[in-house]
Amino acid sequence: MTQGLLELGEVLLASSRRRLETVSRNVANATTTGYKSEIDFEQLQSAEASTDARSNLDIGPLRQTDGRFDFAIAGDGFFQVRAGEQLLYTRAGAFHRDTEGRLADAAGALLQAIDGGDLFVAADAEVSADGVVSERGVPIARIGVFTPHEDATLARVSGIYFQTDAALPVENAQIRPGMLEGANVALASEMLDMMTAIRGAEIGARVVQTYDTLIGQTISTFTRRQG
Amino acid sequence: MNGALEISGVGLVTQQQALDAIAGNIANINTPGFKRAEVSFSDVMARQADPMNPRTDLARAPLFSSVNAHVSIALDDQGIIESTGHQLDLAIEGRGFIELLGPRGEILLWRGGRLSIQEDGTLASADGMALRAMINVPTDAREIAVGADGSVRAIRADADAPVDLGRIGLVAIGSADDVERLDGGLYRVREDARVQDLTPDQDGAGAFVHGAIERSNVDLNAEMVRLMIVQRAYSANAQIVQAADQLMAIANGLRR
Numbered sequence: 001m002t003q004g005l006l007e008l009g010e011v012l013l014a015s016s017r018r019r020l021e022t023v024s025r026n027v028a029n030a031t032t033t034g035y036k037s038e039i040d041f042e043q044l045q046s047a048e049a050s051t052d053a054r055s056n057l058d059i060g061p062l063r064q065t066d067g068r069f070d071f072a073i074a075g076d077g078f079f080q081v082r083a084g085e086q087l088l089y090t091r092a093g094a095f096h097r098d099t100e101g102r103l104a105d106a107a108g109a110l111l112q113a114i115d116g117g118d119l120f121v122a123a124d125a126e127v128s129a130d131g132v133v134s135e136r137g138v139p140i141a142r143i144g145v146f147t148p149h150e151d152a153t154l155a156r157v158s159g160i161y162f163q164t165d166a167a168l169p170v171e172n173a174q175i176r177p178g179m180l181e182g183a184n185v186a187l188a189s190e191m192l193d194m195m196t197a198i199r200g201a202e203i204g205a206r207v208v209q210t211y212d213t214l215i216g217q218t219i220s221t222f223t224r225r226q227g
Numbered sequence: 228m229n230g231a232l233e234i235s236g237v238g239l240v241t242q243q244q245a246l247d248a249i250a251g252n253i254a255n256i257n258t259p260g261f262k263r264a265e266v267s268f269s270d271v272m273a274r275q276a277d278p279m280n281p282r283t284d285l286a287r288a289p290l291f292s293s294v295n296a297h298v299s300i301a302l303d304d305q306g307i308i309e310s311t312g313h314q315l316d317l318a319i320e321g322r323g324f325i326e327l328l329g330p331r332g333e334i335l336l337w338r339g340g341r342l343s344i345q346e347d348g349t350l351a352s353a354d355g356m357a358l359r360a361m362i363n364v365p366t367d368a369r370e371i372a373v374g375a376d377g378s379v380r381a382i383r384a385d386a387d388a389p390v391d392l393g394r395i396g397l398v399a400i401g402s403a404d405d406v407e408r409l410d411g412g413l414y415r416v417r418e419d420a421r422v423q424d425l426t427p428d429q430d431g432a433g434a435f436v437h438g439a440i441e442r443s444n445v446d447l448n449a450e451m452v453r454l455m456i457v458q459r460a461y462s463a464n465a466q467i468v469q470a471a472d473q474l475m476a477i478a479n480g481l482r483r
Contacts, residue, residue, distance in 0.1 A: 017231070017474060024231035024467045028238030030460045031245070032268040065265075068303055094267045096299065097402040099420065106269040106297040123322070123401060159270045180267075187463050194470045198477075205477045212482075 012204030020197040034092025035183035060184035069095040072179040077145035077170040081109035088161040114144035131175040145173035235467035241296040242461040260338035260412040261443035306444040315342040318441040321433015323397030326359035336414040362393040375434040398422040
C-alpha cells in the first residue's frame with residue numbers, strides 16, 4: 001500500500017510540472033499571431049475528442065494592422081504554406097515579400113495559391129476579400145484556404161503550424177487583408193491552470209512526506225522493540 | 228530541468244523586445260519621416276513533433292525554442308504630409324526614397340525632410356549628406372523649387388526666369404526587410420538587397436511635395452493599446468516564472 005502512496009505523490013508532482021509547462025507555452029505565446037493554445041491532455045480525457053486533442057482550434061481575435069500582406073481568415077480553414085518540401089497549415093497570416101517576390105512568413109515558409117505553387121506578387125499587389133491577388137487591377141492568383149478532410153487528422157507541428165494528409169480547399173473562404181488573427185490564449189484560464197498546478201504539486205509533496213513519516217515511524221518502532 | 232521556467236523566461240525577453248519597439252515609436256512620434264517599428268511574434272516556444280510521424284507524443288517531443296520577435300519597419304504606411312512653407316523642406320508622397328551619399332561614400336536612403344546647401348553649393352540633407360543626384364545650387368540663387376517629378380529649379384538673383392539645376396530621383400526597395408534603420412530617418416540597404424529606380428509614371432512611385440514635411444506614421448492610441456497588451460503579457464510571464472520557482476521549492480522541500 002505504502003509503495004502506491006509514493007507513486008501517487010510522484011504522479012501528482014510530475015503532472016503538475018507538465019501542466020505548468022503547457023501553461024508557460026500558452027502564456028509565452030499570448031501575443032503570437034495565429035497561435036493555437038495547447039490543452040493539457042488530462043483535462044481532455046472526459047471531454048469530447050476533437051480532431052487534435054491537444055490543440056484548441058478556436059478562432060483568435062482579429063485585429064487591424066493595415067499591413068499590405070497581412071491576412072486573417074474569417075471563418076474556418078487554414079493557409080497552406082510550404083516549408084522546404086513539407087506542406088503545413090497555419091492561421092498565422094503575417095507575410096512579407098521575400099527577395100524573390102514570393103510571400104513568406106517570418107520563418108520563411110511560403111504561402112501557396114489555391115491551385116498549388118508559391119505565390120509571386122509585385123510590391124504593390126492588392127488582395128481582395130475572396131483572396132484574389134491583383135496587380136494593377138489584373139487578377140493573377142488566388143490565396144488558398146484549406147480545411148482537413150473530415151477523415152484526416154490534424155497534427156500539431158508547433159504552436160502555429162499543423163499538418164494533415166488530406167486537405168480540401170474551402171469554398172467561398174473569406175480573407176481579411178490588413179488584419180491578423182491573434183493567439184486564442186485566455187490569460188485568465190491559464191492563470192487558473194497555473195494555480196491548480198501549484199496546488200497539485202503541494203498535494204503531491206504532502207503525500208510523499210506522509211509516506212516518509214509513516215516509513216520513519218515504522219523503522220523507529222521496530223528499532224525500539226529490538227533494543 | 229524546469230521547462231516552464233525556461234519558456235516563460237524567453238517569453239519575458241520577447242515581450243521586452245516589443246516594449247523597446249513601442250518605446251522607440253513613442254519617442255519618435257514627432258520625428259519627421261519616421262516609420263514605426265512593428266513587432267510580430269511567431270511561435271515563441273512550442274513542442275515540435277516529428278514531421279515523419281505525426282502521432283508522436285508532444286509532451287515528450289523536443290522543445291522547439293526559436294525566439295521569433297520579428298521587428299519590421301512599417302515603411303509602406305504613409306505619414307501625413309504637413310505643409311511648412313519652408314522652401315528647403317521636401318516630402319515624398321508614395322513609397323520611394325531619396326538616395327544620399329553617406330560619409331564613407333555608401334548609398335543611404337532618406338524619406339525626405341529638411342534640405343541644406345553645403346558650402347560648395349551641393350544640395351544635401353540637413354546633417355550634411357549630399358544627394359546622390361549631386362545638384363549644385365548657385366551661390367546667388369534666391370529661390371529654389373522642387374517639382375513633383377523631382378526637377379530642381381532656382382531663380383538667380385539677377386534673373387526672373389528659373390534655371391534647371393537637375394533632377395532628384397526616387398528609388399524603391401523590394402520589402403521593408405531589405406533595409407536597416409539608422410538614426411535621423413535614414414535607412415541602409417542590406418548587402419544582398421537591391422534598390423530599383425522609379426520612374427514618375429510607375430505605380431506608387433510617389434511624388435515630391437515641396438515645402439512640406441512627412442510626419443511620423445506613429446499612432447499614439449494604437450501604441451498605447453499595444454503597450455497595455457505587452458505589459459499584461461509580460462506580467463503573466465512573470466507570474467509563470469514565480470510559479471515555476473514555487474514548484475522547484477516544493478520539490479526541494481520534499482526531504483525535510
